[in-house]
Amino acid sequence: MxxxxxxxxxxxxxxxxxxxxxxxxxxxxxxxxxxxxxxxxxxxxxxxxxxxxxxxxxxxxxxxxxxxxxxxxxxxxxxxxxxxxxxxxxxxxxxxxxxxxxxxxxxxxxxxxxxxxxxxxxxxxxxxxxxxxxxxxxxxxxxxxxxxxxxxxxxxxxxxxxTPNEIPESREIKPSTSVSMDVGITEFITLSDGIQISNPRNLKKSEKKLAKRQRQLAKKQKGSKNQDKARIKVATLQEHIANQRMDFRNKVSDILIRQYDTIITEGLNVSGMMKNHNLARSIADAGWSSFFTMLKTKALSRGKNIIEIGRFDPSSKMCSHCGYIYDLKLSERTWTCPRCNTTHDREWNAAINIKRFGLIKTGIPTDSGELTPVDTVTSTISLLEKEGIKQVKWLKQEAHVI
Ligand SMILES: [Zn+2]
Structure with missing residues (x-):
């Protein structure tokens, strides 16, 4: 300060x-x-x-x-x-x-x-x-x-x-003020209370434009003036994209830290990232890593909690309603549990499981039936919209929200 x-x-x-x-x-x-x-x-x-x-x-x-x-x-x-x-x-x-x-x-x-x-x-x-x-x-x-x-x-x-920052005392961990998130490729994050935030459209547009400019650069003659010009164009756009991303993550992390006392996430699987040959996945992971650092820093200065669970918990495969382990294919966005007949959104179901695992890990009973108040959900959505984050959905279904 x-x-x-x-x-x-x-x-x-x-x-x-x-x-x-x-x-x-x-x-x-x-x-x-x-x-x-x-x-x-x-x-x-x-x-x-x-x-x-x-x-x-x-x-x-x-x-x-x-x-x-x-x-x-x-x-x-x-x-x-x-x-x-x-x-x-x-x-x-x-x-x-x-x-x-x-x-x-x-x-x-x-x-x-x-x-x-x-x-x-x-x-x-x-x-x-x-x-x-x-x-x-x-x-x-x-x-x-x-x-x-x-x-x-x-x-x-x-x-x-x-002056050195004084670190405030941590808030109590309670199911009603906790939220968890699942990180996706197409969606940026899905929260356990059903809020889904996608990557901003202007960012996607810029990324497409960048790919085009990079192709143009590759075609230019080496050492020519045109190559120089094309290189500057690529660099300028790269800076612009980096700023857009930073701005988006800053806004989202600010709002999450403001709205919830405890945020539960899957840890970053670094060794998995290295082995992964899927480009989209590794880009999503890299973005996630910087977002995660932001969340941690902001949580620390405001006395909020970040709980990390392992990546190997079967978060997406398990039915969050009855615990059945389903053989989930990578392409399935939604699925219906054969045992309890609940239809799940892939990411939302994972987020709910992550919340449960995280709370169990800290010794908080999760069967108390305490829900995330709807007020919190609506105020989070309106704060996001106020900050110009438009790609926000509320996956309101007949599913269980813990
Ligand atoms: Zn089930």
Missing amino acids: YKAYRFRMYPNDDQKILIEKHIGSCRFVWNHFLDLRNKRYTEKGEAITRSEMSSLLPVLKKENKWLNEINSQSVQQVVMHLDSAFHGFFRKITRYPRFRKKRNGGSFSVPQHFSIDGNHLTLPKFKAPLRMIMHRDIEGEPTSLTISKTDSGKYYVSILAE
Whole structure:
């Protein structure tokens, strides 16, 4: 967790001059790259990446020797900020970055190599420590700071400190607040309460497009300009797909952790993954692995439980109603139990069994007949829809939901 602190500073005259130089240089670098980016975009329709801006910095410093008088990391930080400003703009969070006008006030960042000793702050390039009034103690480890001058001529330092997260106590494991999930190839996950979340359609579309672009790339002549262009197109799309996937998994894991106290899953069968020659399956497993890591991290910080059961429990073959073991074929999406005549959705039935196994493993009796409240199901579905996750189904049947 981060906490921010702001203290008043009283620099001497020499320090004021150097602060002024930092502010002026950072403004110059910001405006320089913003201008370059605008021009590049109008001329070629391309953006300038963060790494390209960074690689242009030494050139800029050679042409403008005075830039060497200030902390190079403060300049580097401007590049980062400009890049984030564009990301914010493209994600419709902030407005388009604007040129910085020369005015009295301003600021610059110091990402590292500073030290705080009582009311004294030591910064790179500043010979003597700067005086500040630390009116309260800093909790945790200071990670970065920003020096600012107001338009009225007052000086401040804002310090960002990181404190270790306190791990909340774990929630009680109860059948009614537990959910389990089955991971599929066509469906992303199926929950024991009958909610089925499929991979987003826009992701499937992008994947198709990627396959097409990769075929186009393969046809290009080696070392040609066209091959280069095609390679960039493939890389851009790959990044886009990775972002889409990350976004989808982040949203789904957030909602699950918010809605349920305990999440039961099958463990990841790594050795099985290695042996598996089915491409679709291994891609699904790889996606699952990163989703699982997200769930675990989020569960830990919110006191929620993750229970893992082995992969070898006969989760899909067993009738969740009567316990009959059915000879289930890979192609069967639904099946009817010959003993109790219950019709099962393959994934949902597996998820219900996983929940039961998980609860038994932790010593919770599962025959109490406690159901997942319908309210939880409907609110989970509406939260998913609110987050723009549209491929959600509720497999409401006459089956048993534990
Ligand atoms: Zn049965």
